[in-house]
Amino acid sequence: MTAAASARQILTRLHEVMASRMHAQGKLDQVVEIIGESLDSEVCSIYLLREGVLELYATRGLNPQAVHVTKLGLGEGLNGIIASNIETLNLAEAKAHPDFLYRPETGEEKFHSFAGVPIVHRERAVGTLCVQHVDPRRYEDVEIEALQTTAMVLSELIANAEMVDEEHALLLGEVDTGPEIIEGLALVKGLGGGQAVFHQPRIQITQVVADDTEAERQRVYRAFDKMRDQIDAMGKEPEFGKGGEHVEVLETYRMFAYDEGWSRRINEAIDSGLTAEAAIERVQQRTRMRMREIDDPLLADRMHDLEDLSNRLLRIVSGQIGTAAGQGLRRDSVLVARNLGPAELLEYDRRRLKGVVLEEGSLTAHMVIVARAMGIPVVGRAKGLLRRISDGDEILVDADNGTVTLRPSPQMREAFDMRFAKTRERQAAYAELRDVEPFTRCGTRITVMMNAGLRDDMSALAMTGADGVGLFRTEFQFLVSSTLPQRDRQTRLYKDVLDAAAGKPVIFRTVDIGGDKAVPYLSSDIAEHDENPALGWRALRLALEREGLMKSQARSLLEAAAGRTLNVMFPMVSEPWEFDTAKLVFDEQLDWLRKQRKPLPEEIRYGAMLEVPALAEVLDELLPRLKFMSIGTNDLTQFLFAADRANPKLAERYDWLSPAILRFLARVVRGTMGHEIDLAVCGEMGGRRLEALALMGIGIRRLSITPASVGPIKELVRKIDLAEITAAMQGWLASPPPDMRAALRHWASEREIDTD
Template sequence: MASFTLQGIPVSRGIAIGRAHLLRPAALDVQHYLVGQEQVEAEVQRLQAAIIQVHKELQAIWSDLPQDAPTELGAFIDVHVLILSDPMISEAPLDIIRTRHYNAEWALVSQIDELSAQFDEIEDDYLRERKADIQQVAERVLKVLTGTAGNAMRSDGIDERSANMIVVARDISPADMMQFRDVAFTGFVTDEGGHNSHTAIVSRSLGIPAVVGMGNASHLIEQDDWLIIDSDAGVVIVAPSTLVLEQYRERQTVLMKARKKLGKLKKTPAITQDGVEITLLANIELPQDAAPALEAGASGVGLFRSEFLFMESSGQEHKLPTEEEQFEAYRTAVTAMKGRPVTIRTLDVGADKPLDTTEHNILNPALGLRAIRYCLAEPQLFLTQLRAILRASAFGSVKILIPMMAHGFEIDQSLAMIEQAKAELRKEGKDFDANIAVGAMIEIPAAALSLPMFVKKLDFLSVGTNDLIQYTLAIDRADHEVAHLYDDLHPAILQLLQMIITAGERAGIPVSICGGMAGDIRLTRLLTGMGFRELSMPAALLPEIKQEILNTRLDALQGHVKKILRSYDSATIRETLAVMGSITPVLPTLH
């Protein structure tokens, strides 16, 4: 067949070469028929049995997660368990069977269609990702109902254990992803998704090339087609010529050798050639992530996303973690880091990370009741977490990071809650760090534009670039139709970053970046040249970022940084950035 190229959204780095393995979803176009009154309860039981079976399957997958599996996978599978347990999925279709006499498949699809239509009316990336979750859970139930469960991962004409596989799908659920763990898969290609889809997050954690948001790749690519993923460029080459295949194999070999060398840098300090030390920190989701982060060479944890503790659940009953459970989790991470700092972000739940419990049932847009807004609306929940964090601070260096603050009263109320937690612990005779540092996550433009009220009252700032870019540019990050407008080099973003680092320097407080920009090697020189001295990222990205820093002279970048910050022309900014990247020898990278 003739070779052709597809363009999508690059969400990880590297090159993958292999055969296409098409992951066919259960068709949502199912049989529609009415059942008689005498058959209604039997049909209800058939759907209930399918839901129970899927629940057991998800539990089994969660229980069988290997030690080295990305922690994000377990959290995402937990979300699918919660969705499956939600009355909108577990009960509403049963009512449809009883009232309309629909067969089980028809009732489930009708409910999913109605939910999907509601999501389509909301232009928000977090909610869009939840729509994909709901559809993936429904497809899993449909596979059981139609007798096709267990066949999704099989293919004809390919030896899965001997050939490198590139998974091609409309979308890939976390549970399906785990079923590939014993197979030699080397990349992912999906029609849907964006920078924050499950496929994107897991592929970055695994260090596997992936391109998402490709539209109709799963219809254009045939089973067993040879594919090349250039995930730096966001390109998939279908049926490449022998010459192109050999060129990419050579580039792949160079990249693999270079990455192997990076493993020797674990204990090397990240110091530029002109003697400026940059602190490289790790982002973690669960306490067991701390030890691997330390092993990867992290100088500490720059972002412990505590909400994943609240989302962990392997059963139907999902309860909020107690103070003691949170304390043990935080203490585990703190002790694992052996004295290195651990920054714990307080509960950042909202539309992207719902707490689906009886008492705390929230599913709001990114502009709704989430993060610190939610915590201040639930003071007892917030106080319990603060007590747990403070108690853990007795076992090592701990910082408290408050997300999504934009108002002065949010700062004051948060600090007051921390003082209340300290007072309670003192009264109870429990140890904690009385001078624990408290900082704000700067991820709302309003916060970046009102920094004086932050630096006067807080000890440090941490920039969440993902949300800062989304809110500043009004871009739905998960919508591939507008994903090309998501631009971390937009002049407005660069101006905001410069304002934040300047405010921190003047106030004498540290400023870190813990969003996606911190782990993007294209931007390392720009960020450090602007003045950022702390970068926090997934642990897998630490070695190549460290290598970039070791090959950098900051004093040689200043003129170029000033030129970028003065420019409002996209082409000029990118051209200058390219010049910065060529000033000193760097590790071979792909473009």
Template sequence: MPQNSESESRKLLGRLRDALAEESAGQQRLDRITQLIASSMETEVCSIYLFRDAETLELCATEGLKVEAVHQTRLRLGEGLVGRVARLGRPVNAADAPAAPGFRYMPETGEEAYSSFLGIPVQRLGEKLGVLVVQSKDARAYTDDEVYALEVVAMVLAEMTELGAFTGEGAALAVRHQQQVLFKGTVAQEGIAVGQVYLHEPRVVVTNPIADDPAAEQDRLDAAVEQLRRSVDGLLAGTAMADKDQREVLETYRMFANSRSWLRRMTEDIAAGLSAEAAVEKEQSAARTRLQSVPDAYMRDRMHDLDDLSNRLLRILTGQGRETGCEMPPNPILVARNIGPAELLDYGRDLRGIVLEQGSVGSHAAIVARALAIPLVIHADGIATEALNGDPILVDGEQGFVHLRPEERIIGSFRDKLAMQAKAQERYADLRDKPATTRCGTTVSLMMNAGLMADLPSLKGSGAEGVGLFRTELQFLTRNKVPRRGELAALYARVLDAATGRRVIFRTLDIGSDKVLPYMRRVDEPNPALGWRAIRVGLDKKGVMRMQLQALIRAAAGRPLWVMFPFVAQFEEFREGRALLLREIEGERRLGHELPSSVRIGAMLETPSLAFAPRQFFEMADFISIGGNDLKQFFFAADRENEKVRRRYDTLNVSFLTFIAQIVARCEETGTPLSFCGEDAGRPIEAVCLAAMGLRSLSMRPASIGPVKHLLCRVDLGAVRARIERAGAEGEQSVRPAVIELLQNDGWAI
């Protein structure tokens, strides 16, 4: 870039800084800025359009167009050349604007007199804030230097908009980060939470986008980049024995950190008048825009690497970050784009709720959230950008809504709901030590699901009769390398100790699909949920399975041992897994180690195929647990990650309940104990229907045991079964309305 152009940019930015420093209302600032830009660039028109909402741009200030059009002219995202700039996130430079694709004539502005058009997006880290436009009567394309200069100005406008410089009297713009916002996400863990935002990665706020001394800013940038490079090299040095994929990610970080073109662009931005921080953010925003439009998925993934690296550099420059940020507020609700299981476990049970922009219902974070019984909503797009530390926030983990900065009426209704739940829990406490015996005299065993040592105290408090599912993968997911056999044996022994004689069913390692170990190479599969996962991985990687089985045997040491293999699709897989466990027991006997007092070997029935396995399977299995979450998605061919279809099919569908009844009948023929494990087991109406179909053991999260027991103790399963059968005979698709009607007629408010 020519030196004189850089000098002109610095002069313009200096004038903008002076204008922004003046004591004036937001509208006056906007008007002054458009005058300065038009004068500096020698154009007849300069206009600023800002977003009124996510889909609407509003003309907020202009020099050259009709003043009466300000706050009256509005465009939809993608409408006209201005809307096109906003939608693409890239400049539009047209010498003959009326002939350009997408042009829309706006007669109220008087723009017909101007031929040339240059529009620059005003955006900050992927967040669309507005569009900066210059126009001239001459039919000419603006030079690269002029485009660049306007991009630098747009960067400053983005930062000033973020800081609320254009709000106030006359601006007709709401103050940012103060309005209430409703986000619709996906429920990954049920529950309701009221609290305050705690950002996992606080926003780095650039308060000094314009700098007077380019040499000093360049020195600051060089020092920060050098520190960044050293930290990345240190991370690489500490992963000499790490998985190849992990090293590849860090090598990518090092490549970006040493990129000459990245550093050159930031150097040019500083020479044009930006501070070091603003230069980093400008290039981060530009890279996001470029990579988001790339069709190659691998290249789009690199956006996250560059984002992370840029954020690290910004934290070095500003000294901002989690370690220097605000303290965790009371009743914290964690807000993040995404988070790993180990990081989430570091927060522990201090959190009241979690809201993520990314993730999945089967992700590592969801597994930990379920283990900690913390409400979790995922796919809340944009919340990490909109939320600020300390903002009031409500998480509705029943419907998937997140209320950020809600009005008092909504807060009140949430608190009423929480109070009602607390009152109900007091009623359930009276049932804690009583069996779940129905009015017709049938007793249903209620077990709890667990995955962490921290879950075990809930055994006594919830009234659970034991642990129907202990997820062993969490100990693998939260480490950077395979845990040692001795570590696992000690952990499993502590679990059995904490259970004080109650049954604990250990599910062997259930990885694959979206549960990929940090040190395991990710296998690209078209449909991971139907791919290489769970027992399939264990049988192909017998070393890991043998090590885990040895740890379980040693942990039992004279106590009963219950082991369950997940995702069994056919008899042979179970038979092979069972034989492997029996061989390990024999090996431990030869070594002279104390053996379990008894061993029960079972399988999770999560695939419809296993329900039709040969009779020998049911005779060989010591017990079977229906994995309701997976079985339902495979039965209905409806991916539980897909919001368009996952709620389309009801657990209380006649065909699904008929299928459950068939499984119950097969187990009854061979006397094989059968249980149901999954989210539906913890929903009272679903639990009653499952019990009516013949299931006598249900496993659920601890908090669900009270409500389920409360309803079970007050129903006649025979009457429920008769109503289900009648609904089926009448051709009803779901029995839910019929069962609810039956319960209401019996005096229950549903």
């Protein structure tokens, strides 16, 4: 039997029970019988949330005396885990699960297999529905599908019968009225404040079971057509005419809107007997559950895009089309949402939108790219946000530190305003340094370049006065595309970047994907089972194996740089032969273009990134072949310390000012002496004032940093005497102090150098 047929059979019988005049307990007693019989399961039980605990409300197969006696706290036992995490469990052997809890009054000791799903109402678990069997086996997908669909119908029927404890279902849902600070993750840096505006008004699904399946299907078809028209219309908006990676984000978004698999799943839910609204919500619930199981951030972000579209489709089919964007922002506002899609964000008036706060969200989300282009600060992963704030509450967003202040006190607001004003003053002071060359007090010119990865980032070059782009990450175009970017698209991007640079140097790093930056169209058995992605099949290793990818990018860069200087840098070089092989790809494409009498670059300069420590041991072999080399401190540090920088438990375990790091870097600097090579540090380390001070003390004279750090570093450079800091660093590296960071701060403080 198919999932749709199985669920439809159950729904038909449930509908008859719920339409009867029987009391609520009697209905639930019949419900567990119906589900147990339909799934041929010896046990079927319903637990409901009452007074903050899950109470066994009805059962088929367990001891009837346990009804209203057996109770589980949220997170206690298998049912408690299901309700707490809003997840599905499917276990061949329930006792093997670490959270299994045996309650003797139930008489369940003879049952081995277990499957349970949450009963969700208003995005919160109000109970669980589970089945058990004597034989140890995992339940089939068709059975789990039927359970999940049934649980959705039960949620509405149970809520209408007022059988759940809404107060405890909200779980701390009562919004406080006093000040509160929530910590999150800074996604787009900046400060902003305004009134909280909920992005998405709640849509109540009043009818779950369909009277006419075909009529519901036609409603969904019409809603899909309308949604696709809306998405297509967005691409014609004025801001998209300017180009930029957010255009490619929208193309990926459009791909989901036309995805046949998504519409097929909704149709299957309608086949099971659900209304159009309930079918969309059913598929959306399944998506949310899958997102909780996904470790790959890029895949999770694509699932968020799909949920964003589901919300839009649900509003259309229910006739409640508008979000807060449609009503317009009347005053300075901060948008509050569980998650947000890129197209949704673009609908808001950027003059009034001062910030975005999300319960979820990640640094790689498509929405973050759009927000950065719009200049809107964003804080994500603000846990419990939606239940701790009311529409209209004042909210302060500190996306520099990743914090959100709800309902600030006058003192909090005053402190924030002072900091905001000070930030503006500093930005103004840094802006005045835009055309000032960064010379040290002793007269040495320090090259301060910026990192970029988007076409839109290039506007910061003129705004900051950076000396050029020391690292242009070419991979973003690959990450946001659903297929390998065509060569003409790559060429157009690189040409636009060079045009925007207006003669200043741009160093293009060849594509660095793979590992934790997975793309679906370059799947591999190696990548899919890579236990250590940072150390695995990625960057230059991937590009050399996927020869077509490397050739396409080489041709695009060469054509884009016709008549100009092209700077190409290869990432994650471990040994000289890798550099030679990569350069050979460019040489072959150059020969082909020459034979075709195509315009060529005036000069091609090749470089490598030093991220893998092994490369430092063979620099004497590689340096004669290079024009420049950049030390990528982010990856280098995690490799030196064998500490994954994405692991929060290890994030504080290493320090860029550790003697191990600084001694390694100083040795690299000494190794390049006597070679005509530009040596730079690119990465977050160089953009921090204290770390930049140390780097200049060990001989680094070129930095490539975030655009926001250019002004502060230029200001720092003008206060430094290189002879003094060099002597101090030599002494500290020879005999490290107990706290290198404290020693540097003290040294700078004595000379009135601000290192914050």
